Amino acid sequence: MKDLTPRQIVQELDRYIIGQEEAKKVVAVALRNRLRRSKLPLELQKEITPKNIILIGPTGVGKTEIARRLAKLVDAPFVKVEATKFTEVGYVGRDVESMVRDLVHTSIRNVKEKYISTVKDKAKENAENRIADLLKPLPKKNKKSKNPFDMLFNAGEEDNDEINTEAENYELIKREQETLLEKLRSGQLEEEIVEIEVEDSTSAPIGILGGMNIDDSMNLSDMFGGILPKKTKKRRLPVREAREILLQQEAQNLIDMDRVISEALKEAEENGIIFLDEIDKIAEKGNKSGPDVSREGVQRDILPIVEGSTVNTKYGPVNTDHILFIGAGAFHTTKVSDLIPELQGRFPISVKLNNLTTEHFVSILTKPENALIKQYRELIKTEGVELIFEEDAIVEISQIATYLNEQQENIGARRLHTVIEKLVEEISYYAPDYEQEQFIVSADYVKNIFRKTDYYKDIRKYIL
16 A cells, blocks of 8 residues: 555646545545554554444435545555445345455455566567467477387387477477567568467356346356366457457466455455445435335344455455445435444544635636547647637536536536536537647637527536
């Protein structure tokens, strides 16, 4: 885990997320507490559990982005799940334990990529040698089978001329392979066709047992995956495509998967983050009948996972005691207090995120490293046209987004996507045919696009 102070964590989050300072501070402290815990004696570490967080705010204000960027900041395993996908035992839906299995899969993928990066050079060398061998195969040394009479009467005799010829051919082809390798590395053989063996992913999977969920990883294919041989098929591909496939195969052969799995399980247990979105949708509000009957059941099923339990996965048992859970929801019609008391107790920290204003929208459009304005400028630049947004135009766009959020459903920063997409629609369409090198988006141009407010309101409801 990276040794970042809470202030440094907030500064990193500020590069991508505008506002929401209180939420950033809370998650920064939660992350720092993990580092502090890792420096304590082992016995004390077991006693300290993470303080789970609930982020309260409407859609589009940055709840998911805060959690996702936080995990990416420290390379922690992260999964986002929607609480509404789960249903209590006996109803059709996903098993709550699947969120932990998803986390394990993510952790294994992260650790595997890390190990692959360490053997990339060797894997590339092996892959190139395989391609050279496919283009010019070495002769196989086949010994002629002898009948019993030959073995008895000619045991000490060998065909020296044949052995010498095979040796000469072998050395000749070996030199030709070295020449091919030089051409391969210089990119001269990219379009040459080679035949390689790849795993057949189209083969029908083994059926799952009755009563098991299709999303559940614990199916027969997983149980027998290491016993039954994998089906392969031959494909004819150009060298440029075959190289990538062979590179992955060679890298897979060079890494120790047992070590990867062991490290990944530990990483998931100690540093995993599970983001429970729409947690407000499973909160009760005095309704104990009808379609909401299973809401409390979902909460009670989630409770042991959040409290700390052991979940069996195909890679081994995973303990959830030290996984950080971040819940999120709008809580328009319900409150955090509508959750069952036991679950409330496992989310001791609640943070309210603020609605976004016009000033926030202006910052969102310009300041983050992945700002929308920058994205659209780079997209149009590929057509040879430089897109320039004047400051007044950016303010006008922000005011339109704010107005629409007030008049219609408040979807936060996502409203900016619909406004700008409508704004650059004509520009994107005609960009390949423009003769000028620049296109300036002014406040007047923005007003002209959205000149009829009533027309705009009518159209918007069909887009979002």
